[in-house]
Amino acid sequence: MSKINISRRLFIGASVYFVATPVWASIFNTVNSLSVFSQNGRFFTAKEMTILSDVADIMIPRTDTPGATDAKVIDVLDALMLSWAGSETKQQYKFIIKQIGLIAQSSFKVNYQSASRADRELLLNKLDQLSFVERSTELSKSYRKLKEMIFHIFYTSEEANPNFMLVPGTYKGDITKNKMELYNVKKRVS
Amino acid sequence: MYDVIVVGSGITGGWAAKEFCEKGFKTLVIERGRNIQHQGPEYTDMQMPWQIENRNKVPEIFSEEGRYSIIERKGYFKNATKQFFIDDKEHPISYPKESPFKWIRGYQLGGRSLTWGRQSLRWGVKDFQANEKDGNGVPWPIGYDDLAPWYAYVEKFIGVSANKDGLDTLPDGVFQKPWEMSCAEKFIAENLKKAYSDRHLIIGRSANITEPTKEQAELGRGQCQARSYCNRGCTFGGYFSSLSATLPAAKKTGNLTVVTDSIVETVDYDDKSGKATGVTVIDAHTKEKRQYRSKIIFLCASALGSVQILLNSKSKTFPNGIANSSGAVGHYIMDHFSGVIANAKVPGFDNKYSIGRRPIATYIPNYRHEQKDDADFIRGFGFQGTAQHRSNTGTTAKKVGIGAEVKMNSNQPGPWRFRAIMYGEMLPRFENYARLHPTEKDQWGIPILHIDARIRENERKMIKRAAIDIKEILSAGGCVDIKINEFPETKPIAVGDRVHEMGGACMGEDPKSSVLNKWAQSHDVKNLFVTDGACMSSCATQNPSLTYMAITARAVDYAAKLFFKGLL
Numbered sequence: 001m002s003k004i005n006i007s008r009r010l011f012i013g014a015s016v017y018f019v020a021t022p023v024w025a026s027i028f029n030t031v032n033s034l035s036v037f038s039q040n041g042r043f044f045t046a047k048e049m050t051i052l053s054d055v056a057d058i059m060i061p062r063t064d065t066p067g068a069t070d071a072k073v074i075d076v077l078d079a080l081m082l083s084w085a086g087s088e089t090k091q092q093y094k095f096i097i098k099q100i101g102l103i104a105q106s107s108f109k110v111n112y113q114s115a116s117r118a119d120r121e122l123l124l125n126k127l128d129q130l131s132f133v134e135r136s137t138e139l140s141k142s143y144r145k146l147k148e149m150i151f152h153i154f155y156t157s158e159e160a161n162p163n164f165m166l167v168p169g170t171y172k173g174d175i176t177k178n179k180m181e182l183y184n185v186k187k188r189v190s
Numbered sequence: 191m192y193d194v195i196v197v198g199s200g201i202t203g204g205w206a207a208k209e210f211c212e213k214g215f216k217t218l219v220i221e222r223g224r225n226i227q228h229q230g231p232e233y234t235d236m237q238m239p240w241q242i243e244n245r246n247k248v249p250e251i252f253s254e255e256g257r258y259s260i261i262e263r264k265g266y267f268k269n270a271t272k273q274f275f276i277d278d279k280e281h282p283i284s285y286p287k288e289s290p291f292k293w294i295r296g297y298q299l300g301g302r303s304l305t306w307g308r309q310s311l312r313w314g315v316k317d318f319q320a321n322e323k324d325g326n327g328v329p330w331p332i333g334y335d336d337l338a339p340w341y342a343y344v345e346k347f348i349g350v351s352a353n354k355d356g357l358d359t360l361p362d363g364v365f366q367k368p369w370e371m372s373c374a375e376k377f378i379a380e381n382l383k384k385a386y387s388d389r390h391l392i393i394g395r396s397a398n399i400t401e402p403t404k405e406q407a408e409l410g411r412g413q414c415q416a417r418s419y420c421n422r423g424c425t426f427g428g429y430f431s432s433l434s435a436t437l438p439a440a441k442k443t444g445n446l447t448v449v450t451d452s453i454v455e456t457v458d459y460d461d462k463s464g465k466a467t468g469v470t471v472i473d474a475h476t477k478e479k480r481q482y483r484s485k486i487i488f489l490c491a492s493a494l495g496s497v498q499i500l501l502n503s504k505s506k507t508f509p510n511g512i513a514n515s516s517g518a519v520g521h522y523i524m525d526h527f528s529g530v531i532a533n534a535k536v537p538g539f540d541n542k543y544s545i546g547r548r549p550i551a552t553y554i555p556n557y558r559h560e561q562k563d564d565a566d567f568i569r570g571f572g573f574q575g576t577a578q579h580r581s582n583t584g585t586t587a588k589k590v591g592i593g594a595e596v597k598m599n600s601n602q603p604g605p606w607r608f609r610a611i612m613y614g615e616m617l618p619r620f621e622n623y624a625r626l627h628p629t630e631k632d633q634w635g636i637p638i639l640h641i642d643a644r645i646r647e648n649e650r651k652m653i654k655r656a657a658i659d660i661k662e663i664l665s666a667g668g669c670v671d672i673k674i675n676e677f678p679e680t681k682p683i684a685v686g687d688r689v690h691e692m693g694g695a696c697m698g699e700d701p702k703s704s705v706l707n708k709w710a711q712s713h714d715v716k717n718l719f720v721t722d723g724a725c726m727s728s729c730a731t732q733n734p735s736l737t738y739m740a741i742t743a744r745a746v747d748y749a750a751k752l753f754f755k756g757l758l
Contacts, residue, residue: 059592067597076245083243086250124592132590144588151587155601156239156246166238171416171546173372173578180543189416189546 033117035069043081043090048097049074051112055100056150058124071157073150080153089145096142103127165189192218192447193753195469195484197454197499200301201735202722202742203490204432204440205344209746210488211440215753218482219437219446220471222453222491223297226304226423228433233423234270244269255279260292266305270422274298274305284627284640291641292686293494299450301492302689303431305421308397308550309574310350311732312341314359316559320615321728324568327522327618328698328727331708334361340740347439348430348739349406351414351550352395360392360555360732366401368393369548374536374577374606378667379552385666388557394574396550397430397736409438418547429549449482451475453634456503457487457512457718466512466718472634486717486749486758489695490742493523493723494624497694498639500705500720501626513695513712513720518705520625522618522693523643524729525685529653529677530612532660534669535605536577543603544579551576554610554663556731564658567651569617572731573660575610608669612656613688615731617648622685624694643685650679690734692723710745717758721745 035057037049044052056068056077068074081090100123104112108119115123128147131140154160163184170189172179183189193215196206203219210217226232234242246268252258257279261267267275276295285291296302315334322329338361345364353368371379371393379391398414399406406427414428427434440446451474458467458481468483489496500519503512511519551574558570581604586596616622622643630638657676664672677683685691698704701713710725712718721742723734752758 060597061594063594063598065597080244080247084245084247084249086254088254089250121593128592129590147592148587151585152247153245155585155587158238158240161239164238165546166236166417168416168546171370171544171548171578173370173375173544173548175543175545176541177543180545183545 032115032120034113036113041075041078043085044074044078044097047113048094049078051097051100052077054112054120055124055146056154058121059147059150060154066159068150068154071154071159073153073157076153076157077149080149092138092142092145095138096146099139099142100124100127192216192482192484194218194486194488195220195482196488196490197469198222198301198489198491198495198722199299199432199437199448200296200490200492200722201303201306201432202738203301203488204303204436205739205742206488206490206721206746207440207446208436209743210750211443211445213746213750214443214445215486215750216445217440217447218484219440219448220452220454220469220482221299221301221448221450222474222495223299223301223450225448225450226299226433228427228438229423229425232273232298233425235417235419235422235425237270242270246270248272252277261294264294266421271305274421274423281632282630283638284630286642288682289642289644290682290684291643292684293639293641293691294686294689295492299448300432300437304423304433306431306735307733308420308429309553309733310345310348310352310395310397310736311553311555312361312363313337313730313732313737314357314361314559316359317728317730317732320559320569320730321618326568326728328518328696328700328704330727331697331699331704336708337737337740337744340744341736343743344736344739346403347405348397348435349399349403349411350395350397350736351400353393355390355392357390357392357555359557359559363395365395366399369396369398369400369550371552372544372577372579372606373539373542374608375552377536377539378577378608378664378669381666381668382663386557386663389554389663391575391667392553392555394550394553398428398549399430406435409435411435414549416546416548418549420549453636454491454499455479455634455636457489457499459503459505459508459512459715461505461507464507464715466715472636474634477634486753487719488742488746488749489718489720489724490722493692493694493726494639494641496720496722496724497624498626498636500695502636508714513705513714513718515714516702516705518620518696518703520694521620521623522696522727523622523624523641523685523691524616524618524693524726525643526613526688526690526729526731527616527645527649527683527685528612528688529614529649529683530656530660531675532573532575532608532610532664533673533675534608534664535671536608536668537605537670539606548578551578556615565655567648567655569615569648569652570731571612571614571652571656573610573612573656573663575608577606577608581605581607608664608667610660610664612653612660613731614649614652614656615729616645616685618693618696618728619646622693641686645683645685649683653677690723690729692726692729692734695720695724696727697725698727709748710741711748716752719745719749
């Protein structure tokens with residue numbers, strides 16, 4: 001496996017405000033378990049959507065339960081960028097996507113989309129660890145903000161809440177697991 | 191000309207409207223905020239979490255533009271509820287830098303009755319006696335016995351689900367079936383019964399109906415469905431609000447007129463007759479002024495709203511504001527305060543679960559009405575707490591960890607944990623006041639309020655003791671791993687944060703030191719009543735809304751009798 005190269009300059013020195021808005025070329029690539037977006041979103045470009053979607057999928061993969069891709073987290077995030085995100089968040093998300101690309105290039109000598117799934121997972125795990133140790137850099141703040149939103153969108157999704165009851169009916173505070181599962185199947189507490 | 195003008199449509203305004211209308215009075219309710227339809231499009235309670243706009247995140251532009259600054263961090267301020275709270279940037283107030291005041295408001299038909307916490311607790315005998323006993327504030331001119339029948343009257347109509355606990359300090363009322371405690375809460379409650387005679391953990395008393403009465407059903411109200419979406423508006427009418435209950439009841443009589451988007455600037459006074467004649471309002475949109483006339487006026491505009499109107503209503507007789515010959519209008523501003531948050535593990539019950547979203551917490555009533563040896567303060571505090579659900583391992587959204595294994599370990603049931611927050615009684619002090627700002631006005635040309643109300647030494651001492659007490663209580667309750675977060679002396683505590691601001695036109699026997707008599711009637715102006723939180727002479731520890739409603743119903747009954755005798 002490649003060694004992840006997050007240089008000191010990248011991790012500490014990069015300023016979100018320095019990065020100019022990138023112009024992404026359209027790339028169509030189906031290699032390495034990467035879902036590739038061919039169309040721009042409402043806010044993100046196709047390439048950004050591709051990277052973000054992969055990041056979300058690595059963060060919250062499908063296991064025996066749906067993952068971020070199943071919940072269309074990035075499609076939702078793309079829409080939220082227009083209705084929810086402020087200017088700082090918009091800059092931060094653009095910034096972190098670009099930085100992930102730079103880290104991949106620096107580490108693997110290929111762009112993020114061309115790296116293997118294993119390498120991309122390694123990159124993100126390393127970035128995740130570093131971002132919670134060194135919390136004051138722009139890279140760290142931007143990554144953590146993106147992660148928090150990806151998790152929020154996923155965990156408020158229908159896919160992540162199969163037992164959600166809009167109208168429970170009542171509350172019971174002293175029941176067995178079997179009883180709870182029975183109520184979940186009924187979608188009602190009665 | 192109306193018989194009655196009620197200013198405000200919130201929890202007391204709705205009651206005044208209902209009572210007057212049902213007695214045959216042609217009643218005008220004036221609401222400064224916009225019209226909202228019960229069960230209408232502004233209610234978001236029927237949306238799934240994935241259907242709520244922005245996944246329930248408030249747009250970040252609010253923060254960028256300095257909007258909603260006093261409320262943005264509050265757990266109840268979400269995208270699904272933001273429509274029910276004002277933007278303080280549009281409605282500024284003034285306060286000293288070193289003692290910020292939080293005035294959380296909802297300007298819409300129904301006011302904050304749409305978003306209130308629904309904890310409906312009677313005051314006890316000792317609560318009404320406290321001012322006289324320790325000499326702080328103005329002695330109450332009424333006691334528990336005066337209000338008891340009105341508490342029952344209100345409880346029956348609004349629907350309060352609660353247990354009869356048999357506590358002098360928190361009298362029982364007219365109740366519907368109580369909400370269940372969780373196994374963890376029952377465990378603590380049972381242990382406290384063994385350990386103490388005066389400290390009890392009880393299920394909260396909630397204005398969420400569990401057994402709708404015929405009257406409630408006829409108003410279109412249904413049983414609470416345990417969703418805890420109350421502050422999104424309830425399509426079932428399961429919790430009490432002006433929109434779900436009192437205004438529909440008033441409307442049924444045919445005697446109700448409602449005007450919204452109209453800000454009362456002044457109560458108008460006739461120096462010759464010595465009576466209030468009506469109000470002058472400013473249209474919220476056009477800023478045009480108009481007058482409404484009536485024989486009786488009830489101010490139910492919220493404590494500080496009513497204080498602002500009173501102070502702004504100047505005349506030859508009342509150069510300092512109507513009904514203010516005492517000089518007490520604007521004084522004795524209070525709120526409940528916190529300063530202690532506790533969190534403890536309830537051991538065991540690993541094979542037990544809970545389901546549904548109970549709309550009320552549990553409660554530890556104040557047990558310090560009599561000063562005990564360990565107290566270097568006066569008055570007392572209670573705690574609101576919950577172990578409604580087991581704790582949860584949560585996710586790694588804000589922690590290290592991504593990937594399959596992390597996902598599989600997320601949101602797994604953890605141990606039962608009980609969380610409690612202190613609610614302390616703030617002393618009524620003349621020097622905690624609200625007045626009209628000498629120069630600054632709002633966008634309608636009305637002087638804004640300047641509020642200087644502070645937590646002082648007695649409250650800080652109370653916090654210290656509450657931290658010790660709750661640790662002891664939770665330990666006696668069988669809890670372990672008890673964590674206490676006690677606010678240090680240096681941490682500012684903003685008055686108004688508990689959203690129970692009250693005082694400013696207190697009741698009392700003596701017209702020289704109080705604004706209202708025992709009927710919440712102005713000493714100075716006989717056809718003017720104030721029955722919202724402004725009328726409170728002390729604040730006790732209990733959530734105050736039930737008391738406001740009882741005072742209102744009682745005051746209307748009195749005003750109506752006076753009117754029929756030709757005395758108003």
